[in-house]
Amino acid sequence: MTTNPWVWLAAILTLCIYTYLYKDNPFYKFAEHLFTGLAVGYTIAIYWHNAVQPYVIQGIFRAHDWVLLVPLGLGLLYLTRFIPKIGYLMLIPIAISLGAGSGVGLPRSLEANIVKQMQGTLLTPAMLQHPFDPYNGLVVGLLVLAGVVCTISYFFFSREHTGALRVSSRIGIWFVMIGFGASFGYTVMARLSLFISRMQFLMTDWIHIIK
Amino acid sequence: MTRATGPIALALLLALALPAAAVPAPPGAVRAYDTPDDDGLSITLEWALSPSDSGTALDGYVISRAAAGSDSFQPLAQLPRGNAFYHDNEAETGAAYVYRVAAVDRGGEVSQPAASGEVRAREQWFKAGKVNALVGTLLFVFLALLFIDRAKRGKRYIRHIPGLDAVEEAVGRATEMGRPILYVLGFSTISDVATIAGLNILGQVARKTAEYETPLVVPTNDYIVHTVATEVVKQAYAGSGRPDLFNHDSVFFLTSDQMGYAAGVSGVIARDRPATNLFMGMFYAESLVMSEAGAATGAIQIAGTDAINQLPFFITSCDYTLIAEEFYAASAYLSQDPLLVGGVKGQDFMKLIIVALVLAGSIWMLATRGDWFSSLFAIN
CATH class of the missing domain: 3.40.50 (Rossmann fold)
Structure with missing residues (x-):
């Protein structure tokens, strides 16, 4: 077994968290509260080093970059929520965050999730050359096209799913579920590898069973 | 004297007959132009590959830059052989530059450089390569506003x-x-x-x-x-x-x-x-x-x-x-907020347009054997 106290600490906390698999207990509670508290403290330190230090202390007080007073002022408006009379001022930075987020996000989302996907769904003449090619053949192209059209029909909310729309939406949800199944399997493998890595830590770094 | 000069003359003749250390052939004409759709800090260079590029002896190309009217060329980059394209992303907006591209072999021999004409980096306020995204955004905003208006009038x-x-x-x-x-x-x-x-x-x-x-x-x-x-x-x-x-x-x-x-x-x-x-x-x-x-x-x-x-x-x-x-x-x-309902219905109509475009475009491209329709959705 290792004599490194930090490895011991990490191993004990790992086991404390795993005790949740049995039921909630004081060991889990201790590890959970420690983890949550440390995470908050760590985040404050990150904000201090990534925001306050470079922009407020260095930028405003040392480099006299007065433009930085604008974001500082907006940030300080959040604190007005503690003063009921002027608490409404906190809505200003929230509105700016929302507006900027939407303004930047909408075209980007349209490009990545709609325009490029439309291009990828189109059947192209190149697909005719090797119709049964598993990656770029006409058969796969038709399957993708049918999947996209049927899936979109499932997410059509302006009409009740009856008649042809009922059939296409049913097919669409099958496509969605097949996709989710593949995604589920893939992610479970990733989670298993995380578990294996934790076991390796316990077996290798802590108790040295695996060399 | 005749005995002594004989071998020297022979050596000289042999030296002349052997090929000198081969200097690579220079690349073809260099074209320098302002990188389109950017913030004015980039210039693009294109050149024809050197005839020596076909073998393995060539190491690559050395690119250098000087302010227009100056002979003080500063090296910018060296690219491996087979490259005929370079972005100078450290240009100053509005400043005039001249570029040189020279081929260099593995022995360090450098060809005569090929020079570009004078070029300046300019910033563009409109990114032409994203017109399709703009059209899509405007269409969606129009549809959302239309259906929000309808939702306000009770169609929810x-x-x-x-x-x-x-x-x-x-x-x-x-x-x-x-x-x-x-x-x-x-x-x-x-x-x-x-x-x-x-x-x-x-x-x-x-x-x-x-x-x-x-x-x-x-x-x-x-x-x-x-x-x-x-x-x-x-x-x-x-x-x-x-x-x-x-x-x-x-x-x-x-x-x-x-x-x-x-x-x-x-x-x-x-x-x-x-x-x-x-x-x-x-x-x-x-x-x-x-x-x-x-x-x-x-x-x-x-x-x-x-x-x-x-x-x-x-x-x-x-x-x-x-x-x-x-x-x-x-x-x-x-x-049942009209803003949200209008947004959802606007998206529904957008979906209909997307399905119609994809189906019509696929049929069109397969029928005409051309793929210009696909290029409408390219984002640059």
Whole structure:
């Protein structure tokens, strides 16, 4: 077994968290509260080093970059929520965050999730050359096209799913579920590898069973 | 003398007859032009490959730059052979430059340079390569405004979403059991549309918990989301005529660390034993940790998210799941807010246009054997 106290600490906390698999207990509670508290403290330190230090202390007080007073002022408006009379001022930075987020996000989302996907769904003449090619053949192209059209029909909310729309939406949800199944399997493998890595830590770094 | 000079003359003759160390042939004409659709800090160079580029003796190309009218060329980069393209991303807007490209072999021999003409970097205010995205955005905004207007005039039909019945049922169950409802807004910021949709649904749920006097627990991970969630719940309680029931501590900040948040929520689930867990927002790897903890307590669980990678986990661990756009439509359906309903219906119409374009474009391209239609969707 290792004599490194930090490895011991990490191993004990790992086991404390795993005790949740049995039921909630004081060991889990201790590890959970420690983890949550440390995470908050760590985040404050990150904000201090990534925001306050470079922009407020260095930028405003040392480099006299007065433009930085604008974001500082907006940030300080959040604190007005503690003063009921002027608490409404906190809505200003929230509105700016929302507006900027939407303004930047909408075209980007349209490009990545709609325009490029439309291009990828189109059947192209190149697909005719090797119709049964598993990656770029006409058969796969038709399957993708049918999947996209049927899936979109499932997410059509302006009409009740009856008649042809009922059939296409049913097919669409099958496509969605097949996709989710593949995604589920893939992610479970990733989670298993995380578990294996934790076991390796316990077996290798802590108790040295695996060399 | 004749005996002595004979070998020297022979050596000289041999030296002349052997090929000198071969200098690579220079590249072809260099074309330098302002990089289109940029912020004025880049110049693009193109040249024809050196005839020596076909063998393995050539190492690459050396690119150098000088201010126009100056002979002081500074090396910028050396590219491997086969390259005939370079972006100078360190140009100054408006400054005139001249470029030289020379071929260099593995022995370090450098060809005569090929020079470009004078060129300046200019900034463009319009990115021509994204016109299609602009057209799409304008079309969507137009449709959204049109349908918002129609919704304001009463045309608000949105089809019934089965998962939503479960929300009412779940609130009722928690009330009967005298246990709280846990509402998790996901692990994203306020700029995320999913978080906003989650907040909309939170308002509707908080109205019901105020009516039924059921405790509501909302742990948050982001300081802005926390502030907005507090306001949403507070207003919902006031709107239901029960501002006295609003408990400030019911919306509380946990941590902004992903797994710290998941551990905290799991702790809340294990100790408070909520009868209903609602996961509405944007989720990442923490989704299964929380929803599995909830499933183990036997709570009714309803999830709604557009996080494609997390949806499979919610489907397996929750009783009902609002998949992707169902989640957005749900907040419109519940609130009947013309803005939200108009947005959903605008998206529906946009979907019809997309399907029509994809089908018509595919048929057109297969019939004409041309793919110009596909280029309409290229983003540069």
